[in-house]
Amino acid sequence: xxxxxxxxxxxxxxxxxxxxxxxxxxxxxxxxxxxxxxxxxxxxxxxxxxxxxxxxxxxxxxxxxxxxxxxxxxxxxxxxxxxxxxxxxxxxxxxxxxxxxxxxxxxxxxxxxxxxxxxxxxxxxxxxxxxxxxxxxxxxxxxxxxxxxxxxxxxxxxxxxxxxxxxxxxxxxxxxxxxxxxxxxxxxxxxxxxxxxxxxxxxxxxxxxxxxxxxxxxxxxxxxxxxxxxxxxxxxxxxxxxxxxxxxxxxxxxxxxxxxxxxxxxxxxxxxxxxxxxxxxxxxxxxxxxxxxxxxxxxxxxxxxxxxxxxxxxxxxxxxxxxxxxxxxxxxxxxxxxxxxxxxxxxxxxxxxxxxxxxxxxxxxxxxxxxxxxxxxxxxxxxxxxxxxxxxxxxxxxxxxxxxxxxxxxxxxxxxxxxxxxxxxxxxxxxxxxxxxxxxxxxxxxxxxxxxxxxxxxxxxxxxxxxxxxxxxxxxxxxxxxxxxxxxxxxxxxxxxxxxxxxxxxxxxxxxxxxxxxx
Numbered sequence: 001x002x003x004x005x006x007x008x009x010x011x012x013x014x015x016x017x018x019x020x021x022x023x024x025x026x027x028x029x030x031x032x033x034x035x036x037x038x039x040x041x042x043x044x045x046x047x048x049x050x051x052x053x054x055x056x057x058x059x060x061x062x063x064x065x066x067x068x069x070x071x072x073x074x075x076x077x078x079x080x081x082x083x084x085x086x087x088x089x090x091x092x093x094x095x096x097x098x099x100x101x102x103x104x105x106x107x108x109x110x111x112x113x114x115x116x117x118x119x120x121x122x123x124x125x126x127x128x129x130x131x132x133x134x135x136x137x138x139x140x141x142x143x144x145x146x147x148x149x150x151x152x153x154x155x156x157x158x159x160x161x162x163x164x165x166x167x168x169x170x171x172x173x174x175x176x177x178x179x180x181x182x183x184x185x186x187x188x189x190x191x192x193x194x195x196x197x198x199x200x201x202x203x204x205x206x207x208x209x210x211x212x213x214x215x216x217x218x219x220x221x222x223x224x225x226x227x228x229x230x231x232x233x234x235x236x237x238x239x240x241x242x243x244x245x246x247x248x249x250x251x252x253x254x255x256x257x258x259x260x261x262x263x264x265x266x267x268x269x270x271x272x273x274x275x276x277x278x279x280x281x282x283x284x285x286x287x288x289x290x291x292x293x294x295x296x297x298x299x300x301x302x303x304x305x306x307x308x309x310x311x312x313x314x315x316x317x318x319x320x321x322x323x324x325x326x327x328x329x330x331x332x333x334x335x336x337x338x339x340x341x342x343x344x345x346x347x348x349x350x351x352x353x354x355x356x357x358x359x360x361x362x363x364x365x366x367x368x369x370x371x372x373x374x375x376x377x378x379x380x381x382x383x384x385x386x387x388x389x390x391x392x393x394x395x396x397x398x399x400x401x402x403x404x405x406x407x408x409x410x411x412x413x414x415x416x417x418x419x420x421x422x423x424x425x426x427x428x429x430x431x432x433x434x435x436x437x438x439x440x441x442x443x444x445x446x447x448x449x450x451x452x453x454x455x456x457x458x459x460x461x462x463x464x465x466x467x468x469x470x471x472x473x474x475x476x477x478x479x480x481x482x483x484x485x486x487x488x489x490x491x492x493x494x495x496x497x498x499x500x501x502x503x504x505x506x507x508x509x510x511x512x513x514x515x516x517x518x519x
Contacts, residue, residue: 035089035153038170040064041071050075050087058083061157069104069137069168077114077157078164088154091172094146096122100175101142101153102462105130106166109441113158114165116140118172122148130165131455132441136394137168141462143177143519178519179461181412181470183220183254184213184502188478190242191233195483200508209477212509213502214249217516221246222254222414222472224312225294227272228261230489236294243303252306254472255298256354256414257291257338259311259318262488266315266356269323280322280330284337287319291341295349304346309414310338313356313384315367325370332374339377353378354414358385359395361402368407380469381407382414385456387439388432397459404467412469413460417500418452419444420512425480425505428494444499446512453515461519473515476502 036052037043043050047064053075055062061079068074077085101118109132119125123145131138144151155167189197189209199209210221223242226234239255246253258264261272271278275286291310298305317324317331325331339351353371357364368381381403385396404411422433422444435444442448453473460468478484479501485493498505502513 035091035170035172039068039071039168040073040075041068044073053087053089055085055087057085059085061085062087067166071168074166074168075155076164076166077155077159079159079161081161082159084158086154086156088152090150090152092150094149094151096146096149097174098176099144099146099151099172100177101144101170101172102139103170104137104139104168106133106135106137107131108134108162108164110163111157111159113156114163115156116142116167117154117156118142118144119152119154121146121151128458129451129454131393131458132439133392133394134440136392138394138397138459139462140458141177177461177466179457179468179470181220181472182217182516182518183222183470184218184473184476185222185224185256185415186210186213186242186475186477187222187224187234188475188484190238191231191484192477192479192481194233195481197479197481197484198507199477199503200506202509202511204508210245210249213476213513213516214251216509216513218251219516220252220254220306220470220472222256224256224258226258226261227290228274230261231491233488236297239294240297240301240303243298244301247303253303254307254309255294255305256309256312259287259290264311264318265313269314269316269318269320271319275319280333283319283322284333287334287337288341291338292345295342295345299345305349307350307352307380308342309352309354309382310335310342312354314353315355315357315363325367328370328374332371332376335371335376350379351377352380352382352412352414354382354384356384357390357399358383358413359391359399361395361399364399364403365406368403372407379409381409381411383411384415385413386416387418387442387452388437393455393459397462400459400468401463404463404465410467410469411460411463413456413471415472415474416453416456417474418442418449419499420446420449420504420510421499423499425498426494428485428496430499431496432500446510449510450512450515453512454518457515457518473502479503479507480505
């Protein structure tokens with residue numbers, strides 16, 4: 001059990017109804033230019049007001065107890081009835097400049113609000129919500145600009161009965177944080193529009209999906225490319241056309257090569273029909289030629305790719321069986337052939353390798369250790385991370401941090417998503433359609449979808465040494481449109497993903513697009 005276990009104290013200083021916990025706290029005797037007792041090790045168990053800290057609100061709901069992240073103790077917020085409490089520390093004598101507050105946290109979820117903030121610094125208050133994690137610790141960061149030589153570090157809970165948080169090992173140091181990729185895969189868009197798909201503003205006005213996403217804060221679009229798909233979409237011509245719209249909107253472009261005529265993923269990496277029966281040597285040539293052809297055409301029309309994935313979710317390799325992970329020498333040759341083609345078109349284009357192992361540290365290490373040992377060249381690591389399939393957020397952070405440090409490469413989330421409802425908008429059952437499939441603490445609502453994306457983005461932002469690039473949402477524009485289903489060879493196939501798009505069943509932009517504005 002990771003929620004606090006203690007004798008419930010009488011809650012003191014009940015707040016007046018509606019009183020926020022963001023009022024300027026009194027300057028205390030503990031004010032200092034560095035954070036005091038950030039590990040809560042000074043007091044032992046049961047201290048209501050930790051040394052160096054002050055409290056506001058229901059003081060009895062804030063206390064120290066054993067079971068810290070890095071030491072013996074931690075701060076906890078908990079009560080058996082609803083409560084509001086702020087544990088804060090005022091810092092003075094700070095040199096003006098950029099700072100980052102880092103903390104290790106856990107949370108039961110369910111609160112009206114649970115966050116860490118830095119405020120009264122002379123600039124806009126900055127907050128980071130605590131991700132829902134009832135077991136593993138998660139590191140979060142909150143950047144702020146100090147312009148008035150002072151700042152307040154604030155830990156806040158506005159909670160229902162039985163909700164809890166744990167916080168430990170806080171630091172407040174000079175530096176910056178943030179991510180550069182706030183993206184989404186919009187590969188479905190061209191076919192959706194061709195089949196009558198419509199996209200609207202939140203108020204109902206018909207608009208251009210690319211523009212709507214850009215205006216919400218999206219700055220990077222991902223497009224998959226198939227070799228010769230049965231429906232004629234997601235091919236070179238359609239990638240070129242959509243790329244023009246993406247670049248015209250001021251966004252960057254990631255091109256995701258599947259090296260197949262249809263979906264390539266951990267369960268299937270089927271060679272294009274035109275390449276069937278080819279030798280390994282010929283496949284290497286095909287990978288180079290196809291990659292160079294698509295990227296060269298993009299460059300020629302003024303829409304050079306900023307990033308390229310050589311393969312999609314290649315856990316087991318690609319172009320089976322020649323490029324299977326059962327034969328790393330050949331897989332390495334195919335991957336390097338793609339890498340060479342990318343760099344031949346534009347040396348500054350980032351080449352990423354993409355696995356669907358977002359919560360699997362051991363599996364990710366095994367794969368990339370093999371890649372490095374076999375001389376595979378790459379610039380960045382992309383991971384798919386779907387919380388309902390790939391394990392808890394704490395495992396995701398461990399995997400991401402390890403990959404960045406172990407290989408010295410930037411990392412990003414190539415795919416993640418979350419449902420805003422469970423029922424279907426067409427006849428096909430959705431991929432996620434029951435409450436039992438959801439991640440605990442994240443309901444299938446627009447608010448739950450928003451929270452999921454912000455929390456995933458927070459974990460990427462916290463990757464050490466600024467190696468967390470950002471996140472791509474999958475698949476923002478794939479609404480339920482007749483003819484735009486899963487199977488490119490079957491016009492009657494449905495969409496099992498429309499409840500995870502960023503447009504609702506009324507085609508209106510969802511407020512969950514606000515996650516694009518994450519730092």
